[in-house]
Amino acid sequence: DVKVTQSSRYLVKRTGEKVFLECVQDMDHENMFWYRQDPGLGLRLIYFSYDVKMKEKGDIPEGYSVSREKKERFSLILESASTNQTSMYLCASSSYRGPSYNEQFFGPGTRLTVL
Amino acid sequence: AQTVTQSQPEMSVQEAETVTLSCTYDTSESDYYLFWYKQPPSRQMILVIRQEAYKQQNATENRFSVNFQKAAKSFSLKISDSQLGDAAMYFCAYRSNNQGGKLIFGQGTELSVKP
Numbered sequence: 001d002v003k004v005t006q007s008s009r010y011l012v013k014r015t016g017e018k019v020f021l022e023c024v025q026d027m028d029h030e031n032m033f034w035y036r037q038d039p040g041l042g043l044r045l046i047y048f049s050y051d052v053k054m055k056e057k058g059d060i061p062e063g064y065s066v067s068r069e070k071k072e073r074f075s076l077i078l079e080s081a082s083t084n085q086t087s088m089y090l091c092a093s094s095s096y097r098g099p100s101y102n103e104q105f106f107g108p109g110t111r112l113t114v115l
Numbered sequence: 116a117q118t119v120t121q122s123q124p125e126m127s128v129q130e131a132e133t134v135t136l137s138c139t140y141d142t143s144e145s146d147y148y149l150f151w152y153k154q155p156p157s158r159q160m161i162l163v164i165r166q167e168a169y170k171q172q173n174a175t176e177n178r179f180s181v182n183f184q185k186a187a188k189s190f191s192l193k194i195s196d197s198q199l200g201d202a203a204m205y206f207c208a209y210r211s212n213n214q215g216g217k218l219i220f221g222q223g224t225e226l227s228v229k230p
């Protein structure tokens with residue numbers, strides 16, 4: 001089974017702090033994604049990556065950056081957390097290969113609260 | 116740009132009955148994929164069903180089926196013989212065939228199942 005794990009289920013940070021959200025997948029997937037989920041807005045894509053050291057902006061990249069130094073790990077960074085970044089963050093991965101071609105597999109989510 | 120709209124924020128169904136969740140989308144593309152994802156309370160998002168736009172036949176997965184109307188840009192999900200475990204947030208999603216696996220999500224429909 002594909003497994004996507006995220007470093008924390010719940011996180012509380014203060015305004016201005018630098019925040020790291022980590023995501024790891026164990027199925028050798030090429031693609032990895034970071035979304036934020038807000039009530040009434042669904043999931044919105046922040047950043048995605050097609051390969052190691054590759055990154056592409058999604059629909060709402062402002063205030064975020066990402067890092068993908070290894071194929072299995074994709075990190076989301078909030079350089080200076082703000083209260084409007086309080087949200088649920090979901091990581092996902094997918095592959096171009098195999099029977100689950102381009103199906104996205106999701107992690108459990110990190111609920112981030114910025115005070 | 117493509118958009119996905121779910122106009123029903125909440126739906127309710129009696130156990131063993133049938134319910135239909137609505138989804139419409141907007142695109143100028145002819146080749147794409149559509150998905151329904153399920154997010155149970157405090158659990159990971161999982162894929163329920165997918166539909167390739169080039170296929171005229173509606174996809175079916177056990178009790179889940181879709182009504183795909185390409186010309187009308189409509190993609191509804193029908194759940195038959197509803198079970199308590201079907202209670203969840205359901206998201207409709209669109210994926211272009213030429214944008215590397217990015218998903219565009221609707222706002223979500225929260226389904227409750229009454230015993």
